Amino acid sequence: MTNKNNSNHLPCKRPRLLIWSREVMFLGTCFSRQEPYRTTQELMVVCLQGSLGVKSARGTTISTRTCLIPAGVRLEPDLVENRQAVLGIYFLAPFSQDHAALASQMTEIGSGIFCHHPDEAAVIRAMTQVRNQPVTTTREARSVVRDALIPKSLQGLVFRDYDPRALTVAKRIRADLHDAPSLATLAEEVNLSESRLEKLFKEQAGLPITQYRVRYRVFISTIIMALGYSITEAALLSGFSNSAHLSRCYRQVNGVTPSSTFLNPPYIDSVLDPSAISLVEPMLDGQPVF
Template structure:
């Protein structure tokens, strides 16, 4: 089908999240996860820390505050793995860097054409996942020098085990044998954002998974630990850069999957 008639794609996996949609308004992002952007129809304008970059592809680490003007283009957004392995694999393949933002992916034109094709056929999740694997880690390698502290891995596991519960940082620190200041430092070092911000991000993910599996938005948000729909909407907008209705209630429809 023509791209103008293709639905929005939102596919959710535990390791990565993929979203492909046209964007008519700038995204005001407070990055809670690393992200790869590919604009399918024209240049993006990325404004971060007072500097502006024009590009078709951008790699953004967690922890940034920035504005992305998509200029009505369709944009493929891949939220990358929480521990930074995907980011470490992609960073050497970007042509240039300004501050923390990398731009111009190698073989950029090929990947833009590939995601355009996938959008036009409303590709199934399995094909999107295989394409992301081929894009991010075609040789199934671990990035040189990459390592994540197993204690931080365990803290993320504990947060995921009971997403609706606000386990205190003291509880998490004691569970992994760290002081609170050391846990706070290590978590931000390995994940890129504070524990509270990561918890908010994961609750957004869990809410979206609930919607994909048939729950209404309010019930899914409450089950994920949000106090009410207003709390969910505010968090969604502050992290994702748009309202939940703008992301999920598309006029051309949305193809939603949770793996």
């Protein structure tokens, strides 16, 4: 666990960002999260203070404190209205059982969106604790939130089988940030036609291969910027051509720019798990990790 600004032990009223090797958790007020964007990861949104207004398939607005959103949904202001509430946004691990486990407990309101976690009070209490108290270990913080979100009776269950060919392609993409293999190469490696691979991957991941690659590069750049490196450094290290390229893709993935996340007040309190740092250490090539 590290933070280049050494602010882990300050009382956390600033937005807090916790990053693991496959998951991210944002805890705070989304004053700048106004631009519409298409989700590239499954999200569990929890309103810690205030309420969410979520539009149902019938066009009515449902008031809730918890909302599960799949990958591939375009988040418009009228789809999920947070009214600048204090939120916990849990970016779920790709190709995991988390989304299905959560969906099995909640109520679907249309377009793959689910609301009303059965134990909202416990979830809100857990995320509020992680937001406001010093983080002893990132493993403990993750455990506190996940135990509230997913009952032990559901943990470890397999709700969905993932095709090993899609998993192979995802792993290959993650391993080659700078030398991105072509669709033809990926298809050949898993013995599929290009069109069949494109269809299979989107079914499994919820987004096309090209968007998955961009999402992962943005994720890696987020870890690097959370360590205190500049946007330009993060862009080049994570496979973008320059800082403008990263900013454009970051906004497409997150609805905000990296500068508004890391460089503008209220300055975010970034807390990184060792598993996240291990992903970027080879890229830093001996540069210090504070």
